[in-house]
Amino acid sequence: MIHYRRILELNDEGISLRGIAASTANSRQKVTEIIRLAEKKGLVCPLEDEMTDKWIEEFLFPEKSLEASGRQPLNFDYIHSYKLNVEIS
Numbered sequence: 808m809i810h811y812r813r814i815l816e817l818n819d820e821g822i823s824l825r826g827i828a829a830s831t832a833n834s835r836q837k838v839t840e841i842i843r844l845a846e847k848k849g850l851v852c853p854l855e856d857e858m859t860d861k862w863i864e865e866f867l868f869p870e871k872s873l874e875a876s877g878r879q880p881l882n883f884d885y886i887h888s889y890k891l892n893v894e895i896s
Contacts, residue, residue, distance in 0.1 A: 809833060811841060811863035812854060818842050819852035841867065 810831050817827045824842075828835045844867045845851070854863075864871065 808860060809837070809841070809864070811860045811867070812858065814838055814841050815845055815850070815852055815854065815863070844868075 810833075813831055814827055814833070817830060818838075822830070824835050824838050827833075827838045831838070845863075848867065850858075850863070850866065
């Protein structure tokens with residue numbers, strides 16, 4: 808599991824991307840992706856106690872939790888095209 812909280816806290820402390828990657832056993836690319844996405848979504852330190860790694864992952868990557876549940880997002884284009892085909896028939 809990725810330690811999202813630790814990555815964001817180390818970044819807030821001014822640790823280099825290389826240092827964060829080494830400390831958390833993640834690639835620099837993954838660390839960069841997490842930091843940029845957190846900044847884009849306004850997730851900044853200090854983090855609240857309830858902001859666990861799982862919470863942060865679901866906040867940053869909501870599509871991952873949907874895939875893990877075995878469900879897929881609705882394909883509205885398909886649904887609307889099916890409805891049109893039924894009405895035309």
